[in-house]
Amino acid sequence: MKQIKTISKGSVKDIRNKGCGECQTSCQSACKTSCTVANQECENITTKRR
């Protein structure tokens, strides 16, 4: 493509084997007053990378 560069295809629709609940609780990470999940990792993916 000449006019569009895709940076990410996203992962919202990937619902296979997910929802395990093993990932970090977002509010515990550094904020305690907000709720963002954008900066969190999937525990399954992280574990596989290790």
Added chain:
Amino acid sequence: MIHLFTFKDLNIVTDTESGAVHVVSGTVYDMLSAAEHKKDRPFCVDASTQREAKEEIEELVREGLLFSEPVPEELVSPELREPVIKAMCLHIAHDCNMRCAYCFAGTGEYSGERSLLPAETGRNAIDFLLEHSGTRRNLEIDFFGGEPLMNFGVVRDLVRYGRERERELGKHIRFTLTTNGLLLDDENSAFINEHMDNVILSIDGRPEVNDRVRRTVAGGGTYEHIIGKLRRFVKAREKAGKLYYVRGTYTAYNKDFAEDVAHLASLGFGNVSVEPVVTSAEEDFALTEADIPELCAEYDRLADLMIEREKSGAPLSFFHFNIDLSQGPCVFKRAAGCGAGTEYVAVAANGDLYPCHQFVGEPAYLLGNVNAGNFENRLFDTFNTAHIFSKPACRDCWAKYWCSGGCHANAVHMNGDILRPHELVCALERKRLECAIGLAALAQM
């Protein structure tokens, strides 16, 4: 749904329902903008450029990367969750050795008496978490306060106890600690660096900014008492390869908070978070919706600082500009949010249980007591049904799968309705996400 914005000289389009992110030409940007607003506009480019742009847009639509259909809500609703508790905010001290003007815990006592968590109550809290964790292996305990270092012997005791119990049950507890740093010394630092997965160090930035609101018990400034200790601690922590964040709160007194992040970075703190104060509108330092344009411009300045530091070989990690575009959390997590009142609880120094630390001391949110062994999560349904699909403001928000719906406590305390997120915080969250996505896109160009 799509969202269009510019970041530096990039035209960026996000597709809400897939999470896709694209950098596009001016022609594509104008075409998508016209489509989004359902307006016909004349385009100042030749016909072949327009045709090419149109074909590329249509290809992405076919691939499900633009204007994509939503994930069926019934497949990913947080309401499918089991009632499992996996994370705990453990209030080691309902007392503090600082007197910060904006503290949501009063000045550490959470509208009760000043007290320290007894070790036995702490052990009961750990047992409670383990008993309610179901099949979850990874559990979290944050040692919080007040100031947890005022009761550090109990922290040591509870880490030892937690390690014993996790071995027995095949679980893994991640311990974290949030401190103002005033009582840090070499001995407790060594223990913290050995056992804590993450440490949050509270400081607001420049000396005059910090000292205006973060005061000693006697009313003096705290900066000079903590800065050396924090730097020494972080040096040791980085050497150990462990995670930390210095975390500040910004208020109406320092809407130029990028200067505070720059100050902290200049002192060698590589991981920084600053958060907008959430407080009563009557306070002098409260932020209001009228401040939003100025605060958004400040996040742009902060993004500039990040770019400069990256170029100079001294990159800075700002908590809210970190984003994982390659994967990130699954949609179940994105829809559910922080887990307060469902998989996350707070335990007060007297053993009382609440949906999260921000509700501690509020009788309407009391769920039981770990010492008495009584627990009835009568608010489970209230919290479990408060998610991005049920909050009207979230349903139509482009940022919903990155934000996850906002802080429940903020919604309750500011709007009196758990389903109505705090608008000021929403606006700032959207801006931070634009900067985060923009920085990630810039890195790939």
